[in-house]
Amino acid sequence: MADLMLGIETSCDDTGVAIVRPDGTVVASAVASQVELHDRYGGVYPEMASRAHVDAILPTVRKVLDDAGLTPADLTAIGVTRGPGLIGSLVVGTNSAVGLGDGWGLPVYGVNHLRGHLRSADLDEQRVTYPAMLLLVSGGHTLLAHVQENERDTERSGAGPMGDVTLVGSTRDDSVGEAYDKVARMLGLGYPGGPAIDRLARTGTPDVDLPRPGRDLGLDFSFSGLKSAVSRFLAANPDHPPENVAASFVEACLDVLLSKCRTALEQHPSRCLVVVGGVAASPQLRERAADLCAETGVELCLPPLRWSTDNGAMIGLAAWDYRARGLHERPRPTTSLTIADW
Ligand code: KG4
Ligand code: ZN
Numbered sequence: 314m315a316d317l318m319l320g321i322e323t324s325c326d327d328t329g330v331a332i333v334r335p336d337g338t339v340v341a342s343a344v345a346s347q348v349e350l351h352d353r354y355g356g357v358y359p360e361m362a363s364r365a366h367v368d369a370i371l372p373t374v375r376k377v378l379d380d381a382g383l384t385p386a387d388l389t390a391i392g393v394t395r396g397p398g399l400i401g402s403l404v405v406g407t408n409s410a411v412g413l414g415d416g417w418g419l420p421v422y423g424v425n426h427l428r429g430h431l432r433s434a435d436l437d438e439q440r441v442t443y444p445a446m447l448l449l450v451s452g453g454h455t456l457l458a459h460v461q462e463n464e465r466d467t468e469r470s471g472a473g474p475m476g477d478v479t480l481v482g483s484t485r486d487d488s489v490g491e492a493y494d495k496v497a498r499m500l501g502l503g504y505p506g507g508p509a510i511d512r513l514a515r516t517g518t519p520d521v522d523l524p525r526p527g528r529d530l531g532l533d534f535s536f537s538g539l540k541s542a543v544s545r546f547l548a549a550n551p552d553h554p555p556e557n558v559a560a561s562f563v564e565a566c567l568d569v570l571l572s573k574c575r576t577a578l579e580q581h582p583s584r585c586l587v588v589v590g591g592v593a594a595s596p597q598l599r600e601r602a603a604d605l606c607a608e609t610g611v612e613l614c615l616p617p618l619r620w621s622t623d624n625g626a627m628i629g630l631a632a633w634d635y636r637a638r639g640l641h642e643r644p645r646p647t648t649s650l651t652i653a654d655w
C-alpha cells in the first residue's frame with residue numbers, strides 16, 4: 314500500500330500519532346493525553362511531560378498501526394514535530410522518529426508544529442482556498458498570518474498548495490490559550506482551562522467590565538492585561554458569580570480576536586479565514602468567526618473539533634509538503650520557529 318505517512322506529535326503534553334494520506338484522509342489516529350498528570354500542577358510540568366512521552370510513544374505508534382491493520386513495511390515515510398515546543402518533549406519525539414525510520418528504512422521529515430496546525434484545516438477534506446487569512450490560537454501561540462498560493466512552488470513540488478506564509482500579527486505577551494488556562498486556575502477550574510471556561514461561560518451573563526487590550530497594537534495582540542484585570546476583579550469581588558466572570562472574560566477575548574481578524578481581512582484580501590489551534594475548539598469562537606465571515610463574505614475554514622487540539626494527523630499531512638520539497642530530513646529539535654519557517 315502506498316502513500317501512508319506516519320505523523321508523530323510530542324511538542325507539549327499530548328503524544329499524538331496518526332497515519333495520513335496526501336489528500337488529508339486519516340487512516341488511523343490516537344492521542345495519549347497527559348491531562349491527569351499535569352492537572353495537579355495547574356499547567357504542564359515539562360520534565361514530567363518528556364518522561365510521559367517516553368512511556369507513551371511506542372505503544373501509541375503500535376496502537377495506530379494495529380488499528381489501521383498495517384505494518385511498518387506499508388508506510389512511505391515518517392513526519393515528526395521538530396519545533397516549536399518544550400525541548401525535552403521534542404527530543405523524545407524526534408529521536409524516536411529517527412530511530413524508527415532507521416530501523417524500518419524510512420525517511421523522516423521534521424515538521425514545524427505551526428504549519429501542522431495550518432494543515433489541520435485540510436484534514437478529512439480539502440477546505441482551505443487561497444489567499445487565506447490564518448488565525449492560529451493555541452496554548453503557545455496567538456498569531457495572524459496571510460497565506461498565498463505559490464504556483465511555481467506547487468507545480469515544481471507537486472505538493473499541497475501551501476506556499477508563502479507572511480506573519481501579519483502576533484501576541485506581545487501571553488497567548489489566548491494561556492490566558493484561558495490562567496483564568497481557569499483563578500476560578501478553581503482544572504487544567505486545561507479552555508473547555509472548562511467555555512462550559513462555565515455558557516451559563517453566565519457577561520456583566521463584568523473588562524478591558525479589550527491591544528487596540529493600539531495594529532494586528533498584534535496582548536492578553537496579559539486582560540488576565541490581570543480578571544485577577545484584580547476577583548480579589549475585589551470574591552463573591553461575584555464565577556460564571557459571569559467566565560462569560561465576561563470569553564467575550565473580551567473574542568472581541569479582541571474577531572476585531573483583529575476583521576482588520577486583517579480588510580488589509581489583506583483573502584478568500585477564506587482559517588481558524589486553527591486548541592482554542593479553535595471553542596464553540597463560542599466558532600460561532601463568532603462564522604458571524605464575521607457571513608458578514609464579510611469570506612469563507613470560513615475550521616478543522617473538525619478533534620483536529621483543533623494537538624494531534625499526529627496534522628503533522629502527518631504537513632509532512633507530505635516537506636517530503637515533496639525535500640525539506641528537513643533527519644530532523645533535529647528546535648524551539649525557535651515562526652509560522653513563516655518550514
Ligand atoms: O493547540 P493546542 O492543543 O496546544 C498548543 O499547541 O499549545 O492548544 C492548547 C490550548 C490550551 O490553552 C487549552 O486551554 C486551549 O487550547 N483549548 C481551548 C479549548 N480546548 C483547548 N480553549 C478554548 N476552548 C476550548 N474548547
Ligand atoms: Zn499546538
